[in-house]
Amino acid sequence: xxxxxxxxxxxxxxxxxxxxxxxxxxxxxxxxxxxxxxxxxxxxxxxxxxxxxxxxxxxxxxxxxxxxxxxxxxxxxxxxxxxxxxxxxxxxxxxxxxxxxxxxxxxxxxxxxxxxxxxxxxxxxxxxxxxxxxxxxxxxxxxxxxxxxxxxxxxxxxxxxxxxxxxxxxxxxxxxxxxxxxxxxxx
Numbered sequence: 365x366x367x368x369x370x371x372x373x374x375x376x377x378x379x380x381x382x383x384x385x386x387x388x389x390x391x392x393x394x395x396x397x398x399x400x401x402x403x404x405x406x407x408x409x410x411x412x413x414x415x416x417x418x419x420x421x422x423x424x425x426x427x428x429x430x431x432x433x434x435x436x437x438x439x440x441x442x443x444x445x446x447x448x449x450x451x452x453x454x455x456x457x458x459x460x461x462x463x464x465x466x467x468x469x470x471x472x473x474x475x476x477x478x479x480x481x482x483x484x485x486x487x488x489x490x491x492x493x494x495x496x497x498x499x500x501x502x503x504x505x506x507x508x509x510x511x512x513x514x515x516x517x518x519x520x521x522x523x524x525x526x527x528x529x530x531x532x533x534x535x536x537x538x539x540x541x542x543x544x545x546x547x548x549x550x551x
Contacts, residue, residue, distance in 0.1 A: 377407075377446035378550045379471060380541060382455045383464060383520065384483030385512040386498050387490040389529035389537065390455035393483065396538035398453055401551065406451045411438055413456035426509050432463045439467030446476035451550070459511045461518040477550055481541055482523040487512045489530045 380397070382390040391412055398408045416438050417424065424430040435458045442452040458464050464480060471478035490512070491499035501507035502514065509515045520526075525544050527537050545551035 376477070376550055377449045377451060378477035378479065378545065378548075379442040379446045379452045379454060379467075380479045380481060380545070381442070381458070381464065381467065382453065382481045382483055382541075383458045383523075384485060385487055385490045385517055386457060386510065387493040387495045388483040388485035389493075389527075389534065390457075390483045392534050393527070393529065393537045393541065394453040394455040396534050397541050398451075400538060400542060401451050401545075404551065406551070407449055408451045408453065409445055410453045410455070411442055413438070413454075416441075416456070426515070428460065431459060435460075435463040436466060439470050442467070443471050443474050443476050443478075446471065446478075447474050451545075457511050457517070459515070459517045461520065464520065477548065479524040479541075479544060479548070479550075480520055481544075482520045482526045483529055483537075484519070484526050485529045 382394055384390050394410050398410050401408045417434065420437055420441070421434045424434050435456065438454060438456055442454050445452045468478050468480065494500055498507060498510055499513070502510040511517045525540060527540060529537050542551055
């Protein structure tokens with residue numbers, strides 16, 4: 365029995381890490397891309413940062429150490445899934461470069477593909493979108509430690525792809541990530 369090229373592609377896992385500020389569009393892009401990949405026959409999981417915090421990282425706060433621990437837990441799970449043929453889409457802020465680099469290294473050591481996508485939406489646009497009301501709470505003094513406002517966000521120096529979601533539709537953003545996956549032989 366021979367494996368066709370299409371079957372090989374369907375079983376090739378990868379982690380697509382979408383990093384950016386709150387309300388940048390990471391999760392929206394991830395779910396749009398997930399739908400397209402599923403239609404093509406890929407196994408896909410979205411590891412949403414909010415869901416991970418609720419179910420896997422409950423009890424962690426937002427200190428630098430806790431954020432690092434959260435990112436490493438997500439990275440472990442993503443690498444495990446990717447190594448087993450799943451396209452893992454990870455829309456997580458992951459504000460610190462060293463945390464993201466540790467996840468990339470874990471994937472390299474495990475032989476799993478890893479792509480870092482910077483959803484580079486400016487904070488001014490994110491604060492208008494304010495999907496969860498975080499920027500409004502921060503402005504009202506009800507919240508501190510908001511990434512990109514009064515807590516640091518270290519932008520990736522050389523992501524595999526940079527998306528400026530304010531300049532394109534969700535479908536165009538997802539298509540750009542899909543094109544990168546295709547170019548790398550992962551879709």
